Amino acid sequence: MGMPKKFGMFVHWGLYALTGYHEQVRWRFHTPRELYRSLMDKFNPVDYDPDEWVKLAKDAGMEYICITTKHHDGFCMFDTKYTDFNIMNTPFGRDILKELADACERGGIALSLYYSNPDWNCPFGYNSASSHQMPSPGDEEDTEKYRAFVKNQLRELLTNYGRIYTLFWDIPTNIADPSMNEFVRSLQPDILINDRGWGDKGDFSTPERHVPDGTKFERYTEACQSVGRQSWGYCADEDYYTKRFLTAGIDKIRVMDGSYLLNVGPMPNGRIPKRAQDIIRSIGSWYNNVKEAFDAEPCLLLEDKSLLTTQRGDTLYVHIPKPLDVCGLTLKPLDVMPKSVTLLNDGRALKYAVTTRPEDKDWQTHIMRRQTLHVFNIPAEDFPSETLVLKIELDNEKIKI
Ligand code: H79
Secondary structure, eight states, X not given: XXXXXXXXXEEOOSGGGGGTSOTTHHHHTTOOHHHHHGGGGGOOOTTOOHHHHHHHHHHTTXXXXXXXXXXXXXXXXXXXXXXXXXXXXXXXXXXXXXXXXXXXXXXXXXXXXXXXXXXXXXXXOXXXXXXXXXXXXXXXXXXXXXXXXXXXXXXXXXXXXXXXXXXXXXXXXXXXXXXXXXXXXXXXXXXXXXXXXXXXXXXXXXXXXXXXXXXXXXXXXXXXXXXXXXXXXXXXXXXXXXXXXXXXXXXXXXXXXXXEEEEEOOOTTSOOOHHHHHHHHHHHHHHHHHGGGGSSEEEOOOSOTXXXXXXXXXXXXXXXXXXXXXXXXXXXXXXXXXXXXXETTTTEEOEEXXXXXXOSGGGGXXXXXXXXXXXXXXXXXXXTTSOEEEEXXXXXXXXXX
């Protein structure tokens, strides 16, 4: 397994964007299949510019883009021979995935594919062993036939779009079929596969909208979260998350050495909503400033467990996810003088001191201080809305952490 990439952009895009509601709008409104299918006649994202998406992701420090090739609704954002319910049969009539794959190639960013196991359009796709099923009258459960269908689509996805970084199966099928992942790997030997497929834990775990407890992931983990709480697909009334919330989540996942997929839902015209773009840029600028703190091992050093720590050699990083009430920190039990303390959020040097009790007899004439590293003048009010990260360079001669 190669080195996992650490930060990526998830893209949920499909016909559902036209409703401005939710990627599972059909489920939520019990929409009949034919009515939902008629959205196909309206999908025409004339402003689709995948090079812009790639630039947005790269500027944010992201290394890959993962796009929904087919969500639960069954609509395919790629040219497929195996269902008519695909992008080529819309007024747009262009292979969205191919254009994204080319843009990724041009921009030097990896491409990952999301593929839903539930398929609400396929008349033989119903899987009574799984969840998120929405059969229409007259459908028949035919798992054999559906597996062949999935393999046919995977052959298209994994041969026509260049190198694919990861495969994100969605919704575990609860059917064990090792031949599925084997087939995927036969077409893309270096691919990483997630744990939501066909009875196989794959290469990585996928906490969704969730930040697990703990200090370090046991296995490769890719957490995913959207920029807003309501939806993964475009939502006109989205409740966007705050920067504080997102940076704290990303920080914790990355401290534990997980990867993080941050999702956006492009609009029907192909553009990523302005607000979502602003969030990606803002989070990205924070990420780029602090990311060296993740190229380090988690360590448990400080007494204040609300502070996370990572360490690389003589360098210690202190992560402060909660808003500070005061503009200073005493980092118990750290009691040595560092060479420097830097606030990574803006690169400024911070003042610090370790005052030790004098040993001479007149010590009572001195002001007593705790023998703890004290960092002061932290400009907490300049950063009310993001996780702060301190970089503390220690002197190897003096300390063993
Ligand atoms: O595509 C987005 C959602 O539409 C889709 N997954 C994200 C990436 C999704 N569909 N349903 N749900 C999410 C909610 C149910 C999630 C579950 Fe699971 C799937 C519960 C059990 C399997 C994910 C995997 C959460 C826990 C394990």
